Amino acid sequence: MAATTRISGIGGGGQPATRTVAPDLRAQKSWRRTKSGIMQWLMGASIVVALLPVIFVVITVIGKGASSVFTGFPKFLTAAIPNQERKVGPGMGPAVVGTLLITALATAIAVPLGILGAVYLHEYGGRSPFAKVVRFLSNVMTGVPSIVMGLFIYVIFTLNFGYSGLGGALALAFLMLPIIIRSVEVMLKLVPTSLREASYALGTSKSRTVLTVVLPSALPGVISGCLLAVARAAGETAPLLFTIFTVNQTNRNVFSGANTTLSRQIFSNALSSLSGAQGRAWGAALTLLAIAFLFTIIARIASARFSAKR
């Protein structure tokens, strides 16, 4: 063993005066060290293995989607979807409009509710039993499959009011809600209690303290959490199958009539064997990926500024 050889190297001999060369205290080669090295290499390798698929996907989507998107730019992003799958060429206009409108509406519903919910959990509920139940079930709600959420909205909303962008937005909003609650609560925890106390000391009411002191100081973190939720919602497909149906013409009215999104179009075109439809699917995938990455990058910048400020 390495340790024993080292010790005998130091203590052995019995004639320290004659020693001129310092003992070699560096780790000896042994199977234990080799094994440790192998395990560390495997850990590093697992990062590479996990990243390979995402690299492949991004390269493929850019390679196959760029020609669709950039031929006669920006026609792909504005032109209507061809009525026949076998038609080659643009576009995805209605889907771009639908994605932006429905995601925006979902954000407008989910963000205020999510922030209020998080404020309840952290500022009012705290460790009370009821708040614990809400917190626990909110975490459980994060795991509700998106398709179940879609069917839920179908049953309570779409069956009564028909297909509309609003139905899709509701489903997305309920998927975003627990994510936002969780991330905002984490951010509220980071706000120092002394800030709240200072505000109370000035005679400020609790609601004013929350709205004008606590939330503003947590703002970049809150924005970052919300944007990550938005990036996820923009790519959701399953809940939209039941709530917005699909159309080939632009529908700017999110509150009534069938609508369509990029994700919905990718799903239906991916099942097609025709090159025209597949080309549009790749183009839509590139557009969607760009939107998702954009939101994520902005969120990262916001959170980096937030942590730099702390």
Place this chain on the structure above:
Amino acid sequence: MAITTAPKLTRRPTPADSTFRYMCLGAGVLVLIVLGLITYTMTTKSWDAVSHMGLSFFTDKHWDIANQHYGALSYIFGTLYSATIAILLAVPLSLGIALFTTQVAPLWLKRPITYLIDLLAVVPSVVWGLWGALVLAAPIRTFFNHIHDIFKDVPVLGTIFGAAQGKSFSTAGIILAVMIIPIITSLSREVMETVPPTDREGALALGATRWEMIKGTVLPHSRTGIIGAVMLGLGRAMGETIAAALVIGGAAQISSNAFASGDSLPAVIANQWSEADTLQKSALIGLAMTLFAMTLIVNLIANSVVNRSERRRAV
């Protein structure tokens, strides 16, 4: 706030103050209402089909639309099988990544790795599905068939690694694994970061190698948290719809062959919904209810486990 002994120093609540308080409470209660309503609507709307089939809705493996015979068992099997494959692939990789980031990587490398792994979660599931169906399916079939050739004469492994399809349980498992790696990694990383530095330094000072230190201090300390993280990943893998719908193959069968085509609960719902009549829609909602119940159980256990490990750490 938890303060109970200190005198209330805040002003008496004004009407605006109370209103705000109730708005916050309302948003919290909304979570409970939504979960309750999901349970209620899924149960009532699937009642037609479930009462039509009786208990055999869950135990029968035949899904025969023409004869209005709906048995969900092969889809339940497909959901569990593809999710299991995903877990088997994702857990070692996620733990490797989490250990590397927390125990091995130099400080400056931690953040870039975290960002890169989070990119896996940024790619929407429909894009993974599109890639899996149009790009991955063909070469992966050749690869699976190579594995099949190696193991076909081995007794048990021969039935698991059978003749391959491009769209199969394993193809779905691979895609699902990639999609759940970020969540398992980030949760395991969080618990691993809470291992007391004194434990780690103590192990190293006693002459342990880095791997022995990890085995002796990091893994035992974060075991509960890791189990919770894996179960949350399992719940995600079971509920993932669109990617599975595009790459699992769409064949209702129970087969031990991991390379055979199958189908999962969410995939069936997504693929059959648009052409379903009333009773079939009810049956599909029955599948959703089954899926909801399965993921709910997994998530309840996972969150309890995570909570317990957090409480133990807080003490």
